Every structure is written in structure tokens, then in C-alpha cells.
Amino acid sequence: MKFTGAICIAFVLIFVSSLARTNAVVEEGTNGVCVPGELKPCIPAVQTGSKPTTECCGVLKKQQSCLCGYIKDPRFGQYVKSKYAHMVLSTCGVPYPKC
Structure with missing residues (x-):
């Protein structure tokens, strides 16, 4: 069980590192630009299930x-x-998308 937790933490660290190194832009959204790196304030909540910050919800x-x-x-x-x-x-009051 602890081994699985370590793997999960490793994936999260790799994800955070990849966001820090990239300015990945996806052409979608109402403003024409989606920047995954802007979601960094949500990482702790997504990782642990803790309450998201106001910044994350925004x-x-x-x-x-x-x-x-x-x-x-x-x-x-x-x-x-x-x-x-x-x-x-x-x-945060954001409905899960139906893609």
C-alpha cells in the first residue's frame, strides 16, 4: 500500500515538473487559449483531496x-x-465536463 502511495507521489511530482518546464497551450476554450500550468494552485487539492483554494477555484x-x-x-x-x-x-461549483 505504501509503495502505491510512493508511485502516486512520483507521478504528481513528474506532472508538476512538466508544468513548470512547459508553456503548453491548447487552442480551445472561450478565451482561445488554455494554459495547463495555470492549474498549479489545484495540485494539492487534486493530490490529497483537501479543500481547494479560492485561487484554484478561480x-x-x-x-x-x-x-x-x-x-x-x-x-x-x-x-x-x-x-x-x-x-x-x-x-468549486464547476460541473464535470461531458466530452
């Missing part, structure tokens, strides 16, 4: 139309599909 609302693109992207899909991501979206 970013999720701003990028709500980007979520389907993130789900379809192999680099980000597993995080948006996680059980904690569902809880974070719900807490």
Missing part, C-alpha cells in the same frame, strides 16, 4: 471550457479524471 472557472481538452491529452487526462479532481470541481 482558475478552474476560468478554464472550465478547457477541461475536455485536458482530459483528452495523455499528459493531463489522468489528473482531471481522478476521484479527487471530481471532488475539487464539485467544491
Whole structure:
């Protein structure tokens, strides 16, 4: 069980590192640009299931139309599909996308 937790933490660290190194832009959304790196404030809540910050909720609302693109992207899909991501979206009042 502890080994699985270590693997999960390793994946999260790799994900955070990849966001820090990239300015990945997905052409979608209402503003025309989706920037996954802007979701960094949500990582603790998605990782642990803790209450999302106001900043996290603000970013999720701003990028709500980007979520389907993130789900379809192999680099980000597993995080948006996680059980904690569902809880974070719900807490922030952002409906889970129907893609």
C-alpha cells in the first residue's frame, strides 16, 4: 500500500515538473487559449483531496471550457479524471465536463 502511495507521489511530482518546464497551450476554450500550468494552485487539492483554494477555484472557472481538452491529452487526462479532481470541481461549483 505504501509503495502505491510512493508511485502516486512520483507521478504528481513528474506532472508538476512538466508544468513548470512547459508553456503548453491548447487552442480551445472561450478565451482561445488554455494554459495547463495555470492549474498549479489545484495540485494539492487534486493530490490529497483537501479543500481547494479560492485561487484554484478561480482558475478552474476560468478554464472550465478547457477541461475536455485536458482530459483528452495523455499528459493531463489522468489528473482531471481522478476521484479527487471530481471532488475539487464539485467544491468549486464547476460541473464535470461531458466530452
